[in-house]
Amino acid sequence: MSHDIAVIGGGPAGLSAAINARVRNKTVLVVGNDYRESPLYRAERVDNYLGMPGLTGAQLLDAYQRHAEDMGVEFRHGRVLNIMPMEHTCYLSIGTDMEEAGAVILATGVSRGKKFPGEAEFLGRGVSYCATCDGMLYRDKQVVVVGLAPDAAEEANFLQGLGCRVTYVSGKAPEGLDPAIAYVRATKLEIVGEASVTALRAGDEEIPCQCVFLLRHAIPPTDLLPALELENGYIRVDREMRTNLPGVFAAGDCTGLPLQLSKAAGEGLIAGQKAAEYLDGL
Template structure:
């Protein structure tokens, strides 16, 4: 079990992790593919103090090296849900499970308007995890809706597993197996009677029994029941504490302005307060 789990490996998450490690707390940072991080794609940043004209990639690599040097554990993956049980949080990361005493949400901005039919058929053909549920669809028709950079690799995995995969995205995928059909469509709709039976991708209807929707990350409100939002952002107090005890938030997911300096500062506060929270519950046991 870790003392603190940080969801997000951008400036806010890494800043929080460094501060928590400085207070001798064990920390796990869970993040996705760098190609999904807007900072990584930014060619030039002029307003981060002390680092004028630095690229987002270089800045992120410096942050990561600092965290690694502090002994922060990192895991690449997509957190699907967080389950609080007493003084412990259980994190579902793909097909794996991790535990922590406190959580810091640093997911960035996740605009996750659900597709028509997505919520209705969740668990009845709709999945967010290829490695978790792929075996259930061996020999069956499935569709991968690719919104994350690693979605083509997940589609390849499903095809190798024995699923009959069609890949749907608003742009051509990089690294998709040539034997997997690609349908370009910006909008999709999931249909069926009691379970998934087809996916409409633009003017194309694709019969299927499973739909894997692969976004870079899950929206915070879907990760953790009871989390209060304010205009789409996670509501926090001055200590970066959320409405759920033991859960803190920092960076873009906690509101404007969407700037690296603000993310790093909020990450610092969240890391400090999460460490204090862990100390408090440890002394209470």
């Protein structure tokens, strides 16, 4: 399906961008996790947002979501696994599906975890970020699911249903995991192998496997777009929220300090406006 603009991330920056693009009559798809999983949603009180002191994070995000829905923004829960910029369009891989957009706005927040040892080396050789994409390749084989997202147990159950021999690893016991799936509690992880993955070291235990599925909330922007330029670890943008890639904009925490709600909403406004202008100029 084709949209004028795809926004990656449904927080304050992403929804501000989406709303301002809709004001300019652009079709907008927001791809991300359930907004109620955001750390902001659990904030007991927000006092530094102009004109609206004392609200909880949940009240603010509920209002943002209603506003965007009322404006006709489309939503899709899922992880963007890859973005392929082409001339005047971008293709986004979301699970096993593909979406097309004329412009992309990155509003992914900040990455809250480093790569595990061996993750980058074995990506595509036994490291996967998508159970539905790659699960069929490992039917009747041993796989490990590293649960770092709320839907990871569901994905592990899916792999078990395909016929994979699944072990689930996370820092705390998941809810809804198939009782037939072995569970290992661990947070110190290392992916090991030779030509491809052979095992996951989880704490003091080594779990033999042919694939490790790393199921995070989201994938870092530079994994989505390797040519994306960074500055001090954040996406480099100009004052119009343009990145170094044509048709790709960014807003919010992913562009740098301060990591504040007002900044995110303001940058989202600019990104939405400028993405719409970019499309009008094609």
